[in-house]
Amino acid sequence: MSQILKVAMPKGRIYKKAAQLFLQAGIPIPTDVDESRKLIVELPEAKMEFILAKPVDVPIYVEHGVADIGIVGKDVLMEENRDVYELLDLGIARCRMSVIALPDWQPGIQQRVATKYPNVASQYFRERGQQVEVIKLNGSIELAPMIGLADRIVDMVETGQTLRENGLVEMEELFGITSRLIANRVSYRMKSEEIQQLCDQLQKVIQPSVANEIQEIQS
């Protein structure tokens, strides 16, 4: 008999796109959870339970095994470096992580970089031998160079609208971002049938342009 799969779903901008993918895969998850305050959605007929979490917390629930699988942006995975398996590139919520500055930015001696991603940013500048002070912010990162808090920022770019409207320029792309399906290491073995079945269902509806199966899982 198949077991219940617990899925950590990110609230916010990924939710609707992810729910759409599940729907296309034949899993009748509601798409309008934003309108409710319910945090756990049970789907007994699909043998699934959805935990609605803050996006940055999804890998924490999965690492601790209170969720078997989860959906999370590659940006969060890179920053948090949690002990989870990355199973599929879902190809949704596509954007990129970039270094951004005012157009007249010049390399100086004491450089400050503001970001929501201090680990990603520190590693990037360390690898390039650039000494910078990293300042962690939690949102509206583009404000930092505009008001003199930082010289540059490391942040996400999707359409480029935020940069254009605030007179900033993208200097270098660090990596591309899409949402990923992740799994708890123990669940991956104990619920292998259920997880494999879900992966198969999702793979059928993922845009074919996405190089999907991630081949990093070691036995």
Ligand SMILES: Nc1ncnc2c1ncn2[C@@H]1O[C@H](COP(=O)(O)OP(=O)(O)OP(=O)(O)O)[C@@H](O)[C@H]1O
């Ligand atoms: N502009 C964007 N375009 C596409 N995807 C984005 C964009 N910004 C973020 N994302 C992706 O969506 C994920 C969740 O972003 P979202 O803004 O919903 O959560 P958040 O940053 O934790 O916000 P909040 O703190 O308001 O909950 C990010 O981790 C990233 O993978």
Ligand SMILES: O=P(O)(O)OC[C@H]1O[C@H](OP(=O)(O)OP(=O)(O)O)[C@H](O)[C@@H]1O
């Ligand atoms: O290229 P664009 O399409 O303009 O998208 C990029 C913006 O989207 C994200 O911000 P978010 O909407 O999450 O708001 P935040 O400032 O609260 O992080 C990101 O941090 C950029 O500011």
